[in-house]
Amino acid sequence: MYTKEMYESMKKVEAAREANAVLEPRRMTAEEKEQLLATYHPDYKQDEFAVLQVGPNKGEKVPTQLAALLQANSRVKELKVDLDKVDYETDVLVIGGGGAGASAAIEADNAGASVMVVTKLRMGDANTMMAEGGIQAADKPNDSPAQHFLDAFGGGHFAAKKELLYKLVNEAPEAILWLNELGVEFDKSEDGTMVTTHGGGTSRKRMHAAKDYSGAEIMRTLRDEVLNRQIPVVDFTAAIELILDENGNAAGAVLMNMETGEILVAKAKTVIIATGGAGRLHYQGFPTSNHYGATADGLILGYRAGAKLLYADTLQYHPTGAAYPEQIFGALVTEKVRSLGAKLINVDGEAFMHPLETRDVSAASIIRECSARGKGIKTPEGEGIWLDTPMIELKNGEGTIEKRIPAMMRMFGKYGIDIRKEPILIYPTLHYQNGGLDITDDCQTTNVKNLFVAGEAVGGIHGRNRLMGNSLLDIIVFGRNAGRNAANQSKNVTVGTLSLDHVEKFAKECADAGIESDIVSPKLLPSYARKA
Amino acid sequence: MSEMVNVFLMGKKYEVPSNLTIMKAMEYAGYELVRGCGCRNGFCGACATIYRIKGQQQLNACLACQTKVEDNMYVATLPFFPLVKQVYDINNVPVTESVMMQLYPEIYSCIGCNACTKACTQELNVMQYIAYAQRGEFEKCAEESFDCVMCGVCSSRCPAGISHPQVAMLARRINGKYLAPKTAHLEDRVKEINNGDFKELIEGLMNKPIEEIKELYNTREIEK
Numbered sequence: 203m204y205t206k207e208m209y210e211s212m213k214k215v216e217a218a219r220e221a222n223a224v225l226e227p228r229r230m231t232a233e234e235k236e237q238l239l240a241t242y243h244p245d246y247k248q249d250e251f252a253v254l255q256v257g258p259n260k261g262e263k264v265p266t267q268l269a270a271l272l273q274a275n276s277r278v279k280e281l282k283v284d285l286d287k288v289d290y291e292t293d294v295l296v297i298g299g300g301g302a303g304a305s306a307a308i309e310a311d312n313a314g315a316s317v318m319v320v321t322k323l324r325m326g327d328a329n330t331m332m333a334e335g336g337i338q339a340a341d342k343p344n345d346s347p348a349q350h351f352l353d354a355f356g357g358g359h360f361a362a363k364k365e366l367l368y369k370l371v372n373e374a375p376e377a378i379l380w381l382n383e384l385g386v387e388f389d390k391s392e393d394g395t396m397v398t399t400h401g402g403g404t405s406r407k408r409m410h411a412a413k414d415y416s417g418a419e420i421m422r423t424l425r426d427e428v429l430n431r432q433i434p435v436v437d438f439t440a441a442i443e444l445i446l447d448e449n450g451n452a453a454g455a456v457l458m459n460m461e462t463g464e465i466l467v468a469k470a471k472t473v474i475i476a477t478g479g480a481g482r483l484h485y486q487g488f489p490t491s492n493h494y495g496a497t498a499d500g501l502i503l504g505y506r507a508g509a510k511l512l513y514a515d516t517l518q519y520h521p522t523g524a525a526y527p528e529q530i531f532g533a534l535v536t537e538k539v540r541s542l543g544a545k546l547i548n549v550d551g552e553a554f555m556h557p558l559e560t561r562d563v564s565a566a567s568i569i570r571e572c573s574a575r576g577k578g579i580k581t582p583e584g585e586g587i588w589l590d591t592p593m594i595e596l597k598n599g600e601g602t603i604e605k606r607i608p609a610m611m612r613m614f615g616k617y618g619i620d621i622r623k624e625p626i627l628i629y630p631t632l633h634y635q636n637g638g639l640d641i642t643d644d645c646q647t648t649n650v651k652n653l654f655v656a657g658e659a660v661g662g663i664h665g666r667n668r669l670m671g672n673s674l675l676d677i678i679v680f681g682r683n684a685g686r687n688a689a690n691q692s693k694n695v696t697v698g699t700l701s702l703d704h705v706e707k708f709a710k711e712c713a714d715a716g717i718e719s720d721i722v723s724p725k726l727l728p729s730y731a732r733k734a
Numbered sequence: 735m736s737e738m739v740n741v742f743l744m745g746k747k748y749e750v751p752s753n754l755t756i757m758k759a760m761e762y763a764g765y766e767l768v769r770g771c772g773c774r775n776g777f778c779g780a781c782a783t784i785y786r787i788k789g790q791q792q793l794n795a796c797l798a799c800q801t802k803v804e805d806n807m808y809v810a811t812l813p814f815f816p817l818v819k820q821v822y823d824i825n826n827v828p829v830t831e832s833v834m835m836q837l838y839p840e841i842y843s844c845i846g847c848n849a850c851t852k853a854c855t856q857e858l859n860v861m862q863y864i865a866y867a868q869r870g871e872f873e874k875c876a877e878e879s880f881d882c883v884m885c886g887v888c889s890s891r892c893p894a895g896i897s898h899p900q901v902a903m904l905a906r907r908i909n910g911k912y913l914a915p916k917t918a919h920l921e922d923r924v925k926e927i928n929n930g931d932f933k934e935l936i937e938g939l940m941n942k943p944i945e946e947i948k949e950l951y952n953t954r955e956i957e958k
Contacts, residue, residue, distance in 0.1 A: 371936070612856070732761060
């Protein structure tokens, strides 16, 4: 399956495997990491960012593609939306059917509110479904929420909003217990002890997993629970604009049927944005590990309604996207592969870095190895670095791969690569939106009332880089909090007159700033059809 | 440039590069997908697809995002299949085979044709996990079905009208909640946190000056 050149390099990898397996590469110092990031991390490429000219974050830089969407035309611009004709009325409107949206819906239901979910694809079509490696929680005797805080705060370059991170780590064990009691299966030993491993940048083994289908197992269980509760789910229906009332508070959304184009109006006392990430915007031309629908819709909706963004200029490039074969270019190769002992090896068979540095550092290090150092392996799409998967079985015994990372074995097996016997080629892939909408610790946006946010659409929980296993965690912790708080707050809300004036006002600001755009947003789906 | 092959998407012929997946071949042909496309990575089951190679009798099932095109491939996507999902309260289900008799009695009409297993896009032993479900062996059913992406192709081929993915979903939830061993250290930790045992430690850390936190981070001990 591999090319001749790849096999030649692979011989060196095999020859050095035993020595590399026992090697403990040095971890970089804080100064080395800073230097590496500044030189090689994509977040530092100034010409890939644009300065926003309008809106609450005017004057700040965000990725060029995001700036274009934030300052584009509304999809309701040419429409005469009749806000008096309300199609759906509910206490809590959840936009997005991933892990955060599902958790929010379940807790809003628990709190006694009427809740409905709208999602532009199907319930469960989300990055949650694709999370492989695991979910963090400090529940072992040698660990504590404080230790978890320290790891995440440092890993995120000390930029996280402390009160959000506090909530994340403090409610982590309860989140795991909640999932387990819903029936989520976790990898456990016979006495019930959780099987936990390291992730990049963790100081304790606190990564809980369900093989390498951790997110899928969580998502399908949450979806099943939403359906059991008979919470209304309106699928293949996108929110294309938020609706505010005359006081500027969130009061619903304009919806669009993705297949028929029908426009619908949903009126709500509180709204939760749980729309996920942005990988399908392909910042800087990177491939992505993200879901088809990851197009930053919630950021666009929120921004136009006046909500502030935080850290929208920082993205996570997962160090190990598949670099070969080309059919799976950019697909996620879970960090758990390294947690289980596989190391990163260059063309000459050298283990050039510690395999469990934080993701931003690892990605930058791989990019340096392939560029400045010229030690990458050529692929049809560019270059890659070896991830020496056979090392896992060398260290942990035969059968480990099939038992612990069956999805990875299947993904490569379909292309004739047996990862138990041959290493695989990886290169960084666009994985996670570190930034998002700015919230207070009740999950409400800092400046639009009755508008809540949960999941990847939030900015500030992780700072400027996220550790593995803290995203599955945040969708549960903040999803639940958002659902509960939005439900409770809805009890004291009287919705005023519905309005889309903010959309017009935003368009006028754009025009006044001299912005002329021929694109509409939110994007909803990427455009992959070949243009003849 | 890769060599070109002929594929028949919903019966219509297109010429596409042979190195593409079925999903990318559809996009190459000009489709803007809404249905039948999800994670594009083999985890969500949105792109269940049935195909037959011209001249062969064998009907195959796959995920469009995970399968390369072949010459003379006749492709039909199955973006939705009407699975039966029964509603239940997970806190109030019998943990015996009687739950299957109540909710999914049709599994006892399985005629053993094994069409489900042959159709599985994940190469799971579907008929076997249904047999485990029939006998109330939920742990085995959970393990055998674990990699299921709920695409529904198995059910489309079933003469007994079984919704296999939903049966397995129920078995996994019962196993995860009731049968798998309880985790004492998790329950203890939740109690400790609710009791405020860690409050002082974490608040003490958070309130330190940033330089001190940096020092603590950079010198922290990492568990081997």
